[in-house]
Amino acid sequence: MGRWLLRLASLATSVLVVAGMAAVWGWQAFTGPGPLAESTTVIIKRGAGLEAIAGRLAEAGVVSEPTILVIGAKLTGAARGLKAGEYLFPAGIPARDALGIIERGETVVRRLTVAEGLTSLQVMAVLAEAEGLDETVEAVPPEGSLLPETYHYSWGDDRPDLVRRMRRSMDDAVARLWAERAPDLPLDTPEQAVILASIVERETGVASERGLVAGVFVNRLRRGMRLQSDPTVAYGIAGGAGLDRALTRADLRGETPYNTYVISGLPPGPICNPGLQSLQAVLQPEKTDYLYFVADGTGGHAFARTLDEHNRNVRSWRRIQREAAGE
Numbered sequence: 291m292g293r294w295l296l297r298l299a300s301l302a303t304s305v306l307v308v309a310g311m312a313a314v315w316g317w318q319a320f321t322g323p324g325p326l327a328e329s330t331t332v333i334i335k336r337g338a339g340l341e342a343i344a345g346r347l348a349e350a351g352v353v354s355e356p357t358i359l360v361i362g363a364k365l366t367g368a369a370r371g372l373k374a375g376e377y378l379f380p381a382g383i384p385a386r387d388a389l390g391i392i393e394r395g396e397t398v399v400r401r402l403t404v405a406e407g408l409t410s411l412q413v414m415a416v417l418a419e420a421e422g423l424d425e426t427v428e429a430v431p432p433e434g435s436l437l438p439e440t441y442h443y444s445w446g447d448d449r450p451d452l453v454r455r456m457r458r459s460m461d462d463a464v465a466r467l468w469a470e471r472a473p474d475l476p477l478d479t480p481e482q483a484v485i486l487a488s489i490v491e492r493e494t495g496v497a498s499e500r501g502l503v504a505g506v507f508v509n510r511l512r513r514g515m516r517l518q519s520d521p522t523v524a525y526g527i528a529g530g531a532g533l534d535r536a537l538t539r540a541d542l543r544g545e546t547p548y549n550t551y552v553i554s555g556l557p558p559g560p561i562c563n564p565g566l567q568s569l570q571a572v573l574q575p576e577k578t579d580y581l582y583f584v585a586d587g588t589g590g591h592a593f594a595r596t597l598d599e600h601n602r603n604v605r606s607w608r609r610i611q612r613e614a615a616g617e
Contacts, residue, residue: 320362323382325354331398333445336374340364343372343392353385362386368393376400376422376445397444404456406438406565407491411530413456413563423449431456433530434484434560437463460484463566471573476511483572488560489550491568492521496590500571505578506593515581517550525561586610 332350334343340363344356353359363369368389375397379388402420404413410431417427422445431453437460443452468480477483490504507517524533526546542549548557578593582600586592587610594600 320358321384321386324352324384324388326350326352326379326381326383329378329380331376331378333376334372334374334392336446338372338374340369340372347385347388350379352379352383352388359385359389363389373397374446399442400444401440401442402452403440404436404438404563406568407495407562408438409433409525409530409532409562410436412532417449417452420449423447423452425449427453430530432559434488434563435460436563438563438565460563463569467569467573472575475573475575476508477572482556483569484564485556485560487564487568487572488562489517489519489522489557490571491564492562493519494591497567499590500567501574501576502578502580502593503583503591504568504571504575506580506583508572508575509579509581511555513581514554516552516554517556519550522548522550522557522561526557 330350330352332346332352334346338346340360341356344353344359344363347353347359348356360369362385363372366386366389371393372389373392373395375395377391377396378398379391383391400420400422402417404416408416410433413436414427414430417423420443423443424446425448427449436453436456439459441452441455464480464484468483471477471483475483477486486504486507489507490500494500494503507519509515510517520537520542523537523541523544523546526548527533527541527544542551545552547553548561550557579595580593582594582597582603583591584594584600584603584607586603587607592603592606594603
């Protein structure tokens with residue numbers, strides 16, 4: 291009887307030793323360096339359970355054994371707090387640290403840049419191609435309602451939510467700049483400021499010129515002169531899709547609501563989504579007596595106070611065009 295008791299005691303001791311060794315090995319495997327050779331991103335889908343997450347990390351090489359992650363998550367209380375998303379794991383990350391990244395929801399931050407001067411239709415095309423976004427935008431937002439800038443998002447965010455952020459950013463920017471506008475502008479509403487800013491945006495890509503271009507248009511509005519802006523003519527012909535050819539003399543005489551060679555004042559709506567600098571330029575334009583401008587061949591424009599001076603600048607620009615064409 292005593293011999294059996296000794297055997298049982300010896301067996302129990304062996305079991306305890308093995309269990310202890312397994313626990314030590316498991317803890318070391320959970321907290322020690324992982325097998326990942328180089329950093330990688332892993333997407334955890336919505337609704338994925340602990341076992342599915344552990345299996346996905348094992349497939350990606352982040353952990354060597356999914357069971358280790360499962361047991362570790364249950365023992366540390368992290369099993370119920372794991373969040374879906376896209377995660378970046380550095381090389382050699384321990385399973386415990388990988389679990390912590392998912393539990394804290396430290397997802398990869400993605401960026402979507404909306405360039406100044408795009409139409410709403412063009413912005414929707416950029417949004418449609420952005421990787422990692424869900425859902426589609428059912429209707430193209432109104433022209434001029436989206437603020438061009440860089441927006442941050444995470445994998446699995448919704449496109450309609452991002453559009454709402456763009457519209458809210460534009461509303462906030464216009465409200466702030468309208469409150470700080472220069473006195474006596476020939477603009478009655480914030481909506482008119484956005485229309486003029488969209489024209490300035492399309493007229494020049496040179497940041498230092500925006501205030502001058504805005505000043506020219508403000509001067510012309512004050513005098514009751516037509517704006518005579520080529521980009522408005524192009525928008526009247528092609529709308530948000532953009533015109534894929536040069537304007538003709540016939541285009542400048544065309545009867546559209548946006549042809550500012552034909553209509554007086556502002557067109558009925560914006561012709562693109564203007565950026566912050568163009569909005570600022572329109573609401574705080576440079577004080578100048580310029581009434582005209584034309585391209586100068588350097589990417590910028592030559593400004594003029596009188597029609598005679600402007601005509602000389604136009605002749606100079608046409609000469610540059612002919613020389614560039616080899617005529």
